[in-house]
Amino acid sequence: MSQDAPTYVMRPIGFVRSPYRDTSEIPKGPGAEHRAEGALALRPELEDGLQDIEGFSHLFVLWVFDRSSGYELVSTVPLDQETPHGVFASRSPRRPNPIGLSVVELLGRDGPRLRVRGVDMLDGTPILDIKPYLSGVPAEKVRRGWVAEAEARRKEKG
Amino acid sequence: MSQDAPTYVMRPIGFVRSPYRDTSEIPKGPGAEHRAEGALALRPELEDGLQDIEGFSHLFVLWVFDRSSGYELVSTVPLDQETPHGVFASRSPRRPNPIGLSVVELLGRDGPRLRVRGVDMLDGTPILDIKPYLSGVPAEKVRRGWVAEAEARRKEKG
Numbered sequence: 001m002s003q004d005a006p007t008y009v010m011r012p013i014g015f016v017r018s019p020y021r022d023t024s025e026i027p028k029g030p031g032a033e034h035r036a037e038g039a040l041a042l043r044p045e046l047e048d049g050l051q052d053i054e055g056f057s058h059l060f061v062l063w064v065f066d067r068s069s070g071y072e073l074v075s076t077v078p079l080d081q082e083t084p085h086g087v088f089a090s091r092s093p094r095r096p097n098p099i100g101l102s103v104v105e106l107l108g109r110d111g112p113r114l115r116v117r118g119v120d121m122l123d124g125t126p127i128l129d130i131k132p133y134l135s136g137v138p139a140e141k142v143r144r145g146w147v148a149e150a151e152a153r154r155k156e157k158g
Numbered sequence: 159m160s161q162d163a164p165t166y167v168m169r170p171i172g173f174v175r176s177p178y179r180d181t182s183e184i185p186k187g188p189g190a191e192h193r194a195e196g197a198l199a200l201r202p203e204l205e206d207g208l209q210d211i212e213g214f215s216h217l218f219v220l221w222v223f224d225r226s227s228g229y230e231l232v233s234t235v236p237l238d239q240e241t242p243h244g245v246f247a248s249r250s251p252r253r254p255n256p257i258g259l260s261v262v263e264l265l266g267r268d269g270p271r272l273r274v275r276g277v278d279m280l281d282g283t284p285i286l287d288i289k290p291y292l293s294g295v296p297a298e299k300v301r302r303g304w305v306a307e308a309e310a311r312r313k314e315k316g
Contacts, residue, residue: 005201006284008168008222010255013246042246043163046254048231051244055303058295062220062257064166073206086209088171088200088288096204097168097286099220101259103295126164128255130246134302136294137216137261144292145213 012126013049014042014112016063018119023067023093026120028078037107038119040127047112050130058105058133059116064126065098080150089145100125103133170284171207172200172270174221176277181225181251184278186236195265196277198285205270208288216263216291217274222284223256238308247303258283261291 017039020026027033040061042050053059071094074084087095104116114130175197178184185191198219200208211217229252232242245253262274272288 005169006224008224008256008284008286010166010168010257011163013254046231046246049245049247049254051232051242051247052304053244053247055301055307056247057299057301060259062255062259066164066166073204074209084209086211087207088204089207089209089211089214089290091289095287096171096207097220098166099168099257099287101218101220101289126166128166129253129257131249131259132247132303132305133295133300134305135300136297137291138297139294141215142291142293143213143215145290146210147290147292149213 010128012064012128013046013130014040014127016119016121016123016125016127017041018121018123018125020122023122026122034118034120036119037115037117040114040116040130042112044112050109050112050114053106053114053132054109056106056132058103059114060131060133061102061104061127062129063100063102063121064128065093065095065100066126067122068093068098070094071096071098080146083146085146099128168286170222170286171204171288172198172285174277174279174281174283174285175199176279176281176283178280181280184280192276192278194277195273195275198272198274198288200270202270208267208270208272211264211272211290212267214264214290216261217272218289218291219260219262219285220287221258221260221279222286223251223253223258224284225280226251226256228252229254229256238304241304243304257286
């Protein structure tokens with residue numbers, strides 16, 4: 001990438017507590033369900049930023065793939081090992097900016113620590129931001145491209 | 159924030175083309191609808207990363223609030239000017255890491271340029287990442303905390 005582009009320096013607002021120590025333990029690919037419980041442990045000095053968060057059932061979490069390095073513009077992913085796809089059309093961790101995005105269910109709060117369900121991050125993952133989940137695209141309007149095709153192929157194969 | 163935390167340097171993968179030149183032009187607050195058309199103009203050298211993206215109807219866009227500076231842990235926002243809320247319980251631009259998140263509808267692609275509907279970013283906004291939108295939380299399971307309360311209050315007032 002050209003060197004004259006502006007750059008932005010991000011600092012973690014906290015870290016994920018999760019049962020997963022290795023990426024191999026995280027459910028991936030077709031039918032993967034993320035039901036694991038964990039926590040979003042914020043830096044104590046940021047606790048005031050959580051004011052009124054308890055009223056939301058779900059949160060977006062933006063985090064860093066900190067144990068991944070470099071990126072590939074096109075690669076194969078666990079869901080479809082036959083055909084490579086573009087990095088922006090997949091959730092590959094090897095991205096130009098290694099930011100992950102997860103939706104978690106908020107179970108409760110203890111000061112600067114949020115108890116959540118649905119973590120798919122490694123223990124110790126740096127968190128960049130937390131936002132309230134307000135609404136989604138209606139299911140009937142979502143087209144899921146190669147992901148839907150790969151799932152259908154796998155179903156046919158049984 | 160403490161200075162010994164790790165930091166991550168992000169570089170834009172491209173820039174938003176939008177009809178909005180000033181934040182005052184962007185629909186905000188209750189009932190705001192984002193129907194504006196625009197484009198996500200990627201750096202040409204990253205075009206291969208878009209392979210197979212045309213199959214998805216909607217995309218997550220992660221971007222930088224580059225015309226905002228500093229952060230406030232608690233502040234008032236357009237939707238509720240009576241009660242301040244925590245930054246992680248709102249979409250305030252003045253965040254510890256000034257990252258924005260939008261869901262846009264993909265209309266088409268011209269090489270490294272994606273035509274999209276639903277931009278709520280300023281023209282020239284730096285893009286950090288694009289991800290396929292795969293599914294949402296069912297509407298009946300989403301609790302929207304103070305946002306729902308503020309909307310209800312405004313409706314009562316007519």
